[in-house]
Amino acid sequence: MAGDINPMEQFEVGHLVDLKLFGYDVSFTNSALFMVVVFVLLAGFMAGGMKRQLIPGRWQAAAEGAVSFIDSMVNVNIGSGGKKFAPYIFSLFFFILFANLVGILPLAILPGLHTFAVTSHITVTAVLAFFSFGIVLLVGFWKHGLKFFSLFVPHGAPWPLLIVIVPVELISFLVRPFSLGLRLFVAMTAGHILLEVFGSFAVQGLNAGFDGSPVGFLVWFCSFAMIIGVSALELLVCAIQAYVFALLTSLYLHDAVHLH
Incomplete structure (x- = not known):
């Protein structure tokens, strides 16, 4: 129906290039395209910042600051033996950060871009x-073997309580990947839906105002103000969610390396 608001349309995966390989659909999609865009931007950011100048420019200083930030996170949250995980935490944090930021770029103001x-x-x-x-x-089983299961037995816990504590600790451990993935997914999806809804309200309110309804301009103004507020919040959420994902991953790695 014309004029219907469909905030979920922006999440649809569409084929850009149809490809089949051994009977499997390996088409190049808009999702894959933006992953490539994120990779290129991240690679360009690091390549431009690795000039090794004695007096660093702004770009090099930004890249060195990014590396120092992740190095500090790893040292604080993983501790000894955590240095080897710094490249993975760095890649994880900045891939999520760049993907989040690219996802809120206002490219839709240009015809045919989204x-x-x-x-x-x-x-x-x-x-x-x-x-x-x-x-x-x-890492946990490689470093500790079967002793890794002691992670589910809190130190000093009374033996009778272990019947309850061990299953609870095991379940909370197994839930980690689900909560880790859902937290980022829900936060980004909710923000984009809000922007889409308020954007539609703003357009419809403006059209109603030009058609002679004063209330339409009020709706447009309120919706536009909400778009600005939600956009500012989204920028903050983009950074926070990347940080939380990397932080929790480093904390989980700390448990695997050091147990209790």
């Missing part, structure tokens, strides 16, 4: 979460 937020898809956030969780399990 951004796609890859982190608003549960498939993407779930892969990141389960990959991180897989690394935690691999």
Whole structure:
């Protein structure tokens, strides 16, 4: 029906290039395109910042600051033995950050262009979460063997209470990848839906105002103010969600490396 608001349309994955490989659909989609865009931007950011000048420029200073930020996160939250995980935490944090920021670029003001937020898809956030969780399990069993299961037995807990504590600790551990992926997915999806809804209200209110309804201009003004507020909040959420994802991953790695 003409004029209907469909805030979920922006999340639809569309084929840009149809491809089949051994009977499987491996088409190049808009989601894949924006992942490539994120990779190119991140690679360009690091390539431009790795000039190794004695007196660093702004770009090099930004890149060095980014590396120092992740190095500090790893040292504080993983501790000894955590240095080897710094490249992964760095890649995780900045991929999510760049993907979040690219997803809110106002490209829709140009004809035929529309951004796609890859982190608003549960498939993407779930892969990141389960990959991180897989690394935690691999590190834990590689370093401690079966002793890794002692992670579910709090030190000093009374033996009778272990019947309850161990299952609770195990369940909370297994829930980690789900909460990690869902948190990012929900936060990004909710923000984009709000922007779409208020954007539609603003357009419809403006059209109603030009058609002679004074209330239409009021609706447009309120909706436009909300768009500005939500956009500012989205910028903050983009950074916070990337930080939380990387922080929790480093904390889970701390458990795998040091147990209790």
